[in-house]
Amino acid sequence: MTQTFTGASDDHIIDLIRFAEQRLIVAAPAFSIAVADALAERMSDLPDLSLTVILDADPEVYRMGYGEVAALERIRAAAAKESFRLQEQAGIRIGLVISDECTLIYAPLSSNIEAGSTSDAKPNGIYLDGAVTEMLTEKTAGVDAQGQPVKAEIGNDSLSAARVAATQQDLTETPPLPVDLTRKLNVFITRVQYVELKAKGYQISRRRAELPKDFFGMDSDDLKERITGRIGTPLEGIGKLDVEITIGEKTEKLNVDEKFLQKERGEIEKALTHVMAKRGRVILRKDRASFDYQIDRFKAIIAAYQEALASRLEDAREQFRMSFVDEFLERWRANPPARFARRIEGATEDELRAGIISEADKLFDRIVKLDGPDVTIVYKDIAIEDLKDESFMTALRDVMARGGMKKEDLAKLFEQGEAAASQGSFNLDSGPK
DSSP, X not given: OOOSEEOOOHHHHHHHHHHOSSEEEEEOSOOOHHHHHHHHHHGGGTTTSEEEEEEOOOHHHHHTTSSOHHHHHHHHHHHHHTTOOOEEOTTOOOEEEEETTEEEEEOOOOTTTOOOOXXXXXXXXXXXXXHHHHHHHHHHHOBOTTSOXXXXXXXXXXXOHHHHHHHHHHHHHSOXXXXXXXXXXXXXXXXXXXXXXXXXXXXXXXXXXXXXXXXOOXXXXXXXXXXXXXXXXXXXXXXXXXXXXXXXXXXXXXXXXXXXXXXXXXXXXXHHOXXXXXXXXXXXXXXXXXXXXXXXXXXHHHHHHHHHHHTTHHHHHXXXXXXXXXXXXXXHHHSOOHHHHTOTTOOOHHXXXXXXXXXXXXXXXXXXXXXXXXXXXXXXXXXXXXXXXXXXXXXXXXXXXXXXXXXXXXHHHTTTOHHHHTTTTTOTTSSOO
16 A cells, blocks of 8 residues: 655656546646646546646746646647646645545645655655545535535636647746756855955045146145045045954954955955856855854944044144145135135135135045945855856866865755766866865
8 A cells, every 4th residue: 555655756646647547636736748648648538537637827837847838738738639628726836636536635846946756755745535535526626425516616717728828928938947957056046156245435545536626736746646636635644543343242453544444355255255257256155154244344343443533534634724725825815716806805815715725625525524334245146047157167166176165065066067067067076176
Protein backbone atom coordinates (compact mmCIF):
# COMPACT_ATOMS: atom_id res chain seq x y z
CA MET A 1 0.00 0.00 0.00
CA THR A 2 1.21 3.49 -0.86
CA GLN A 3 2.39 5.40 2.19
CA THR A 4 0.33 8.38 3.34
CA PHE A 5 3.04 11.01 2.98
CA THR A 6 4.52 10.87 -0.50
CA GLY A 7 6.46 12.72 -3.10
CA ALA A 8 3.84 13.87 -5.59
CA SER A 9 5.93 13.43 -8.71
CA ASP A 10 4.57 13.58 -12.25
CA ASP A 11 4.88 9.78 -12.35
CA HIS A 12 2.62 9.41 -9.29
CA ILE A 13 0.05 11.81 -10.74
CA ILE A 14 0.12 10.14 -14.16
CA ASP A 15 -0.40 6.70 -12.60
CA LEU A 16 -3.50 7.97 -10.79
CA ILE A 17 -4.80 9.50 -14.04
CA ARG A 18 -4.22 6.35 -16.11
CA PHE A 19 -5.65 3.86 -13.64
CA ALA A 20 -8.90 5.71 -12.87
CA GLU A 21 -11.83 3.56 -14.00
CA GLN A 22 -14.92 5.51 -13.03
CA ARG A 23 -13.98 8.87 -11.53
CA LEU A 24 -11.10 11.26 -12.20
CA ILE A 25 -10.78 14.78 -10.79
CA VAL A 26 -7.64 16.83 -11.34
CA ALA A 27 -7.21 20.35 -9.98
CA ALA A 28 -3.98 22.37 -9.97
CA PRO A 29 -2.61 25.77 -11.02
CA ALA A 30 -1.15 24.20 -14.20
CA PHE A 31 0.39 20.98 -15.48
CA SER A 32 3.53 19.62 -17.04
CA ILE A 33 3.40 18.35 -20.62
CA ALA A 34 3.59 14.77 -19.37
CA VAL A 35 0.57 15.19 -17.10
CA ALA A 36 -1.29 17.09 -19.82
CA ASP A 37 -0.70 14.22 -22.26
CA ALA A 38 -2.03 11.73 -19.72
CA LEU A 39 -5.15 13.84 -19.21
CA ALA A 40 -5.63 14.26 -22.97
CA GLU A 41 -5.53 10.48 -23.42
CA ARG A 42 -8.26 9.97 -20.80
CA MET A 43 -10.60 12.44 -22.52
CA SER A 44 -11.15 9.80 -25.17
CA ASP A 45 -12.78 7.66 -22.44
CA LEU A 46 -15.63 10.13 -22.02
CA PRO A 47 -18.49 9.74 -21.15
CA ASP A 48 -17.71 6.39 -19.47
CA LEU A 49 -15.19 8.17 -17.25
CA SER A 50 -16.50 10.95 -14.99
CA LEU A 51 -13.85 13.64 -15.54
CA THR A 52 -13.29 17.05 -13.97
CA VAL A 53 -10.27 19.24 -14.80
CA ILE A 54 -9.74 22.53 -12.98
CA LEU A 55 -6.82 24.88 -13.50
CA ASP A 56 -5.78 28.54 -13.40
CA ALA A 57 -5.17 30.08 -16.82
CA ASP A 58 -3.50 33.25 -15.55
CA PRO A 59 -0.24 33.81 -17.51
CA GLU A 60 1.58 34.54 -14.24
CA VAL A 61 1.08 30.90 -13.25
CA TYR A 62 3.45 29.92 -16.04
CA ARG A 63 5.89 32.73 -15.38
CA MET A 64 6.06 31.52 -11.78
CA GLY A 65 6.94 28.05 -13.04
CA TYR A 66 3.88 26.07 -11.97
CA GLY A 67 3.45 24.45 -15.37
CA GLU A 68 4.49 24.37 -19.01
CA VAL A 69 2.87 26.66 -21.56
CA ALA A 70 2.60 23.90 -24.16
CA ALA A 71 0.64 21.76 -21.69
CA LEU A 72 -2.21 24.26 -21.67
CA GLU A 73 -2.62 24.00 -25.44
CA ARG A 74 -2.55 20.19 -25.38
CA ILE A 75 -5.30 20.07 -22.78
CA ARG A 76 -7.36 22.69 -24.65
CA ALA A 77 -7.03 20.87 -27.99
CA ALA A 78 -8.01 17.51 -26.47
CA ALA A 79 -10.97 19.08 -24.66
CA ALA A 80 -12.15 20.78 -27.85
CA LYS A 81 -11.94 17.49 -29.77
CA GLU A 82 -14.11 15.71 -27.20
CA SER A 83 -16.39 18.72 -26.54
CA PHE A 84 -15.26 18.56 -22.93
CA ARG A 85 -15.72 21.54 -20.60
CA LEU A 86 -12.52 22.61 -18.87
CA GLN A 87 -12.99 24.55 -15.65
CA GLU A 88 -11.03 27.45 -14.18
CA GLN A 89 -10.34 28.51 -10.59
CA ALA A 90 -8.42 31.76 -10.37
CA GLY A 91 -5.63 31.70 -7.80
CA ILE A 92 -5.69 27.97 -7.04
CA ARG A 93 -2.33 26.99 -5.54
CA ILE A 94 -2.97 23.46 -4.33
CA GLY A 95 -3.02 20.24 -6.28
CA LEU A 96 -5.69 17.54 -6.11
CA VAL A 97 -6.11 14.21 -7.90
CA ILE A 98 -9.07 11.94 -7.13
CA SER A 99 -8.78 8.62 -8.90
CA ASP A 100 -11.79 6.43 -8.06
CA GLU A 101 -11.47 5.92 -4.27
CA CYS A 102 -7.95 7.32 -3.89
CA THR A 103 -7.15 10.98 -3.27
CA LEU A 104 -3.79 12.75 -3.58
CA ILE A 105 -3.52 16.26 -2.18
CA TYR A 106 -0.20 17.91 -2.95
CA ALA A 107 1.71 21.17 -2.93
CA PRO A 108 2.56 22.18 -6.51
CA LEU A 109 6.20 23.20 -6.78
CA SER A 110 7.47 26.07 -8.85
CA SER A 111 10.09 24.75 -11.26
CA ASN A 112 11.71 28.19 -10.99
CA ILE A 113 12.70 27.27 -7.45
CA GLU A 114 13.33 23.52 -7.50
CA ALA A 115 12.62 20.38 -9.44
CA GLY A 116 9.59 18.39 -8.41
CA SER A 117 9.89 15.81 -5.65
CA THR A 118 10.68 12.32 -6.92
CA SER A 119 11.17 10.62 -3.56
CA ASP A 120 8.76 9.71 -0.79
CA ALA A 121 11.54 10.73 1.56
CA LYS A 122 10.85 14.30 0.41
CA PRO A 123 7.07 14.40 0.64
CA ASN A 124 4.94 17.16 -0.80
CA GLY A 125 1.70 15.17 -0.99
CA ILE A 126 -0.73 13.16 1.11
CA TYR A 127 -2.72 10.10 0.00
CA LEU A 128 -6.26 9.85 1.45
CA ASP A 129 -9.37 7.77 0.85
CA GLY A 130 -12.78 7.02 2.30
CA ALA A 131 -15.10 9.83 3.38
CA VAL A 132 -12.55 12.49 2.53
CA THR A 133 -12.59 11.41 -1.12
CA GLU A 134 -16.39 11.64 -1.26
CA MET A 135 -16.38 15.08 0.37
CA LEU A 136 -13.71 16.44 -2.01
CA THR A 137 -15.55 14.99 -5.00
CA GLU A 138 -18.65 16.90 -3.97
CA LYS A 139 -16.72 20.15 -3.49
CA THR A 140 -14.88 19.93 -6.83
CA ALA A 141 -16.99 17.93 -9.28
CA GLY A 142 -20.34 19.14 -7.90
CA VAL A 143 -21.76 15.62 -7.44
CA ASP A 144 -22.77 14.12 -4.09
CA ALA A 145 -22.43 10.51 -2.93
CA GLN A 146 -25.79 9.66 -4.50
CA GLY A 147 -24.75 11.11 -7.83
CA GLN A 148 -26.94 14.16 -7.48
CA PRO A 149 -25.68 17.55 -8.69
CA VAL A 150 -24.66 20.07 -6.00
CA LYS A 151 -22.84 23.40 -6.16
CA ALA A 152 -19.08 22.93 -6.20
CA GLU A 153 -16.81 25.21 -4.18
CA ILE A 154 -14.20 25.64 -6.93
CA GLY A 155 -14.08 25.42 -10.70
CA ASN A 156 -17.47 26.96 -11.38
CA ASP A 157 -16.12 29.04 -14.28
CA SER A 158 -15.61 27.51 -17.69
CA LEU A 159 -12.22 27.82 -19.31
CA SER A 160 -13.08 29.05 -22.78
CA ALA A 161 -10.98 28.77 -25.92
CA ALA A 162 -10.81 32.58 -26.02
CA ARG A 163 -9.42 32.66 -22.49
CA VAL A 164 -6.75 30.09 -23.39
CA ALA A 165 -5.85 32.02 -26.55
CA ALA A 166 -5.46 35.25 -24.56
CA THR A 167 -3.16 33.48 -22.09
CA GLN A 168 -1.07 32.04 -24.91
CA GLN A 169 -0.77 35.44 -26.58
CA ASP A 170 0.32 37.05 -23.31
CA LEU A 171 2.97 34.38 -22.82
CA THR A 172 4.16 34.77 -26.40
CA GLU A 173 4.67 38.48 -25.87
CA THR A 174 6.26 38.06 -22.44
CA PRO A 175 7.44 34.46 -22.17
CA PRO A 176 8.50 32.76 -18.93
CA LEU A 177 12.20 32.80 -18.17
CA PRO A 178 14.16 29.58 -18.72
CA VAL A 179 13.68 27.30 -15.75
CA ASP A 180 17.36 26.37 -15.27
CA LEU A 181 18.45 30.01 -15.28
CA THR A 182 15.61 31.02 -12.99
CA ARG A 183 16.57 28.40 -10.40
CA LYS A 184 20.20 29.50 -10.59
CA LEU A 185 19.16 33.13 -10.31
CA ASN A 186 17.21 32.37 -7.14
CA VAL A 187 20.34 30.86 -5.63
CA PHE A 188 22.55 33.80 -6.50
CA ILE A 189 20.01 36.38 -5.32
CA THR A 190 20.15 34.78 -1.89
CA ARG A 191 23.96 34.86 -1.86
CA VAL A 192 25.25 37.93 -3.69
CA GLN A 193 24.14 41.41 -4.76
CA TYR A 194 25.46 44.44 -6.52
CA VAL A 195 26.10 47.32 -4.14
CA GLU A 196 26.77 50.99 -4.78
CA LEU A 197 27.89 53.30 -2.00
CA LYS A 198 27.04 56.94 -2.60
CA ALA A 199 28.65 59.39 -0.20
CA LYS A 200 28.78 63.12 -0.76
CA GLY A 201 28.69 66.37 1.14
CA TYR A 202 31.53 65.60 3.52
CA GLN A 203 34.40 66.88 1.34
CA ILE A 204 33.85 70.55 2.07
CA SER A 205 37.32 71.65 0.98
CA ARG A 206 36.48 70.54 -2.58
CA ARG A 207 33.27 72.52 -2.83
CA ARG A 208 33.09 75.50 -5.13
CA ALA A 209 30.55 78.25 -5.73
CA GLU A 210 30.02 80.67 -8.61
CA LEU A 211 31.88 83.91 -8.06
CA PRO A 212 29.63 87.01 -8.22
CA LYS A 213 30.56 89.35 -11.07
CA ASP A 214 31.34 92.12 -8.56
CA PHE A 215 34.29 90.01 -7.43
CA PHE A 216 35.85 89.39 -10.85
CA GLY A 217 39.43 90.55 -11.31
CA MET A 218 41.86 90.35 -8.39
CA ASP A 219 45.49 90.54 -7.45
CA SER A 220 45.60 88.35 -4.32
CA ASP A 221 47.71 85.24 -4.95
CA ASP A 222 45.74 83.37 -2.29
CA LEU A 223 42.43 84.10 -4.01
CA LYS A 224 43.82 83.49 -7.49
CA GLU A 225 44.92 80.00 -6.47
CA ARG A 226 41.36 79.16 -5.47
CA ILE A 227 39.50 80.97 -8.24
CA THR A 228 38.79 80.16 -11.88
CA GLY A 229 35.37 81.75 -11.98
CA ARG A 230 34.52 79.68 -8.87
CA ILE A 231 35.87 79.83 -5.34
CA GLY A 232 36.42 77.50 -2.41
CA THR A 233 36.75 78.18 1.31
CA PRO A 234 40.09 78.50 3.17
CA LEU A 235 39.79 75.47 5.49
CA GLU A 236 43.36 74.24 5.20
CA GLY A 237 44.33 75.62 8.58
CA ILE A 238 41.71 73.74 10.55
CA GLY A 239 43.44 70.35 10.30
CA LYS A 240 42.28 67.20 12.07
CA LEU A 241 39.59 67.39 14.71
CA ASP A 242 39.01 65.15 17.72
CA VAL A 243 35.60 63.46 17.66
CA GLU A 244 33.83 60.80 19.69
CA ILE A 245 31.23 58.38 18.36
CA THR A 246 29.14 55.62 19.91
CA ILE A 247 27.74 52.75 17.86
CA GLY A 248 25.82 50.24 19.91
CA GLU A 249 27.80 49.77 23.08
CA LYS A 250 31.14 50.74 21.55
CA THR A 251 32.57 54.25 21.92
CA GLU A 252 35.53 55.45 19.85
CA LYS A 253 37.69 58.55 19.97
CA LEU A 254 39.06 59.51 16.57
CA ASN A 255 41.18 62.23 14.99
CA VAL A 256 39.35 63.12 11.77
CA ASP A 257 39.78 65.22 8.66
CA GLU A 258 38.54 64.79 5.09
CA LYS A 259 41.44 62.51 4.15
CA PHE A 260 40.54 60.27 7.09
CA LEU A 261 36.91 60.10 5.88
CA GLN A 262 37.92 59.28 2.32
CA LYS A 263 40.29 56.56 3.53
CA GLU A 264 37.57 55.14 5.81
CA ARG A 265 35.15 54.86 2.90
CA GLY A 266 37.74 53.14 0.75
CA GLU A 267 38.63 50.63 3.44
CA ILE A 268 34.97 49.69 4.00
CA GLU A 269 34.48 49.01 0.29
CA LYS A 270 37.76 47.12 -0.01
CA ALA A 271 37.12 44.91 3.02
CA LEU A 272 33.50 43.96 2.37
CA THR A 273 32.83 44.34 -1.36
CA HIS A 274 34.44 43.06 -4.53
CA VAL A 275 35.05 44.89 -7.82
CA MET A 276 33.62 43.37 -10.98
CA ALA A 277 35.18 44.93 -14.08
CA LYS A 278 32.65 47.02 -16.04
CA ARG A 279 29.90 45.93 -13.64
CA GLY A 280 30.55 47.69 -10.34
CA ARG A 281 30.85 46.14 -6.90
CA VAL A 282 29.26 43.02 -5.48
CA ILE A 283 28.74 41.99 -1.87
CA LEU A 284 27.98 38.66 -0.29
CA ARG A 285 24.74 38.72 1.60
CA LYS A 286 26.51 37.23 4.60
CA ASP A 287 28.59 40.42 4.70
CA ARG A 288 25.66 42.83 4.47
CA ALA A 289 25.16 43.14 8.21
CA SER A 290 28.85 44.02 8.63
CA PHE A 291 28.68 46.44 5.71
CA ASP A 292 25.56 48.16 7.05
CA TYR A 293 27.19 48.44 10.48
CA GLN A 294 30.31 50.02 9.00
CA ILE A 295 28.21 52.47 6.98
CA ASP A 296 26.32 53.48 10.14
CA ARG A 297 29.69 54.04 11.79
CA PHE A 298 30.88 56.05 8.77
CA LYS A 299 27.79 58.26 8.96
CA ALA A 300 28.35 58.79 12.67
CA ILE A 301 31.96 59.87 12.05
CA ILE A 302 30.85 62.36 9.39
CA ALA A 303 28.15 63.77 11.67
CA ALA A 304 30.59 64.12 14.58
CA TYR A 305 33.21 65.69 12.32
CA GLN A 306 30.76 68.24 10.95
CA GLU A 307 29.62 69.08 14.46
CA ALA A 308 33.23 69.65 15.53
CA LEU A 309 33.91 71.57 12.33
CA ALA A 310 30.98 73.90 12.90
CA SER A 311 32.63 75.26 16.04
CA ARG A 312 35.74 76.14 14.03
CA LEU A 313 34.08 77.70 11.02
CA GLU A 314 33.64 81.19 12.40
CA ASP A 315 37.41 81.73 12.33
CA ALA A 316 37.45 80.47 8.75
CA ARG A 317 34.49 82.70 7.91
CA GLU A 318 36.28 85.75 9.31
CA GLN A 319 39.39 84.90 7.32
CA PHE A 320 37.27 84.48 4.21
CA ARG A 321 35.59 87.85 4.73
CA MET A 322 38.83 89.70 5.31
CA SER A 323 40.47 88.25 2.20
CA PHE A 324 37.66 89.78 0.13
CA VAL A 325 37.66 93.08 1.99
CA ASP A 326 41.41 93.40 1.50
CA GLU A 327 41.10 92.59 -2.18
CA PHE A 328 38.02 94.58 -3.17
CA LEU A 329 37.43 97.51 -0.82
CA GLU A 330 39.67 99.89 -2.77
CA ARG A 331 38.26 98.64 -6.09
CA TRP A 332 34.69 99.15 -4.97
CA ARG A 333 35.56 102.58 -3.63
CA ALA A 334 36.93 103.54 -7.07
CA ASN A 335 34.31 101.67 -9.08
CA PRO A 336 31.38 100.67 -6.87
CA PRO A 337 28.80 98.06 -7.98
CA ALA A 338 25.64 99.46 -9.59
CA ARG A 339 23.55 99.20 -6.41
CA PHE A 340 25.93 101.67 -4.79
CA ALA A 341 26.91 103.75 -7.84
CA ARG A 342 23.31 104.77 -8.58
CA ARG A 343 22.92 106.44 -5.22
CA ILE A 344 23.10 110.24 -5.47
CA GLU A 345 24.90 110.52 -2.18
CA GLY A 346 27.26 107.61 -2.96
CA ALA A 347 28.27 104.91 -0.47
CA THR A 348 30.37 105.19 2.63
CA GLU A 349 33.37 102.96 3.23
CA ASP A 350 31.44 101.14 5.95
CA GLU A 351 28.61 100.43 3.53
CA LEU A 352 31.03 99.12 0.91
CA ARG A 353 32.77 96.99 3.51
CA ALA A 354 29.41 95.64 4.70
CA GLY A 355 28.44 94.88 1.09
CA ILE A 356 31.62 92.91 0.50
CA ILE A 357 31.19 91.01 3.75
CA SER A 358 27.56 90.21 2.90
CA GLU A 359 28.52 88.75 -0.50
CA ALA A 360 31.44 86.85 1.03
CA ASP A 361 29.11 85.37 3.67
CA LYS A 362 26.69 84.21 0.99
CA LEU A 363 29.53 82.48 -0.83
CA PHE A 364 30.83 80.95 2.37
CA ASP A 365 27.41 79.59 3.34
CA ARG A 366 26.88 78.02 -0.09
CA ILE A 367 30.23 76.27 0.10
CA VAL A 368 30.36 75.33 3.77
CA LYS A 369 26.74 74.37 4.39
CA LEU A 370 26.78 71.55 6.93
CA ASP A 371 23.64 69.52 6.30
CA GLY A 372 24.65 66.19 7.77
CA PRO A 373 26.08 63.08 6.11
CA ASP A 374 24.60 62.29 2.72
CA VAL A 375 25.39 58.59 2.51
CA THR A 376 23.19 56.06 0.74
CA ILE A 377 23.56 52.41 -0.23
CA VAL A 378 21.89 51.05 -3.37
CA TYR A 379 21.54 47.27 -3.55
CA LYS A 380 20.63 45.54 -6.81
CA ASP A 381 20.11 41.85 -7.44
CA ILE A 382 22.11 39.85 -9.94
CA ALA A 383 20.17 39.74 -13.22
CA ILE A 384 19.41 36.68 -15.29
CA GLU A 385 21.47 38.23 -18.11
CA ASP A 386 24.50 38.01 -15.83
CA LEU A 387 24.02 34.27 -15.43
CA LYS A 388 23.99 33.80 -19.20
CA ASP A 389 27.42 35.43 -19.39
CA GLU A 390 29.92 32.65 -18.79
CA SER A 391 32.85 35.06 -18.56
CA PHE A 392 30.99 37.06 -15.90
CA MET A 393 30.30 33.95 -13.84
CA THR A 394 33.94 32.87 -14.07
CA ALA A 395 35.08 36.36 -13.11
CA LEU A 396 32.61 36.44 -10.23
CA ARG A 397 33.98 33.22 -8.83
CA ASP A 398 37.57 34.45 -9.20
CA VAL A 399 36.75 37.75 -7.51
CA MET A 400 35.25 35.88 -4.58
CA ALA A 401 38.25 33.60 -4.34
CA ARG A 402 40.72 36.49 -4.44
CA GLY A 403 38.63 38.24 -1.84
CA GLY A 404 39.32 35.41 0.59
CA MET A 405 36.10 33.47 0.25
CA LYS A 406 36.56 29.89 1.45
CA LYS A 407 36.50 27.12 -1.10
CA GLU A 408 33.54 25.42 0.59
CA ASP A 409 31.61 28.71 0.45
CA LEU A 410 32.43 29.03 -3.24
CA ALA A 411 31.09 25.53 -3.77
CA LYS A 412 27.81 26.50 -2.11
CA LEU A 413 27.55 29.69 -4.14
CA PHE A 414 28.07 27.98 -7.48
CA GLU A 415 26.46 24.62 -6.74
CA GLN A 416 23.44 25.44 -8.93
CA GLY A 417 25.53 26.21 -12.00
CA GLU A 418 25.08 22.80 -13.62
CA ALA A 419 24.61 24.08 -17.17
CA ALA A 420 27.70 26.26 -17.17
CA ALA A 421 29.64 23.67 -15.17
CA SER A 422 29.27 21.25 -18.05
CA GLN A 423 31.08 23.84 -20.17
CA GLY A 424 33.85 24.27 -17.62
CA SER A 425 32.78 27.57 -16.12
CA PHE A 426 32.14 26.35 -12.61
CA ASN A 427 35.16 24.08 -12.21
CA LEU A 428 35.81 24.64 -8.53
CA ASP A 429 39.31 23.24 -8.76
CA SER A 430 40.48 25.71 -11.40
CA GLY A 431 40.55 28.95 -9.42
CA PRO A 432 42.97 30.51 -6.98
CA LYS A 433 43.93 28.36 -4.03
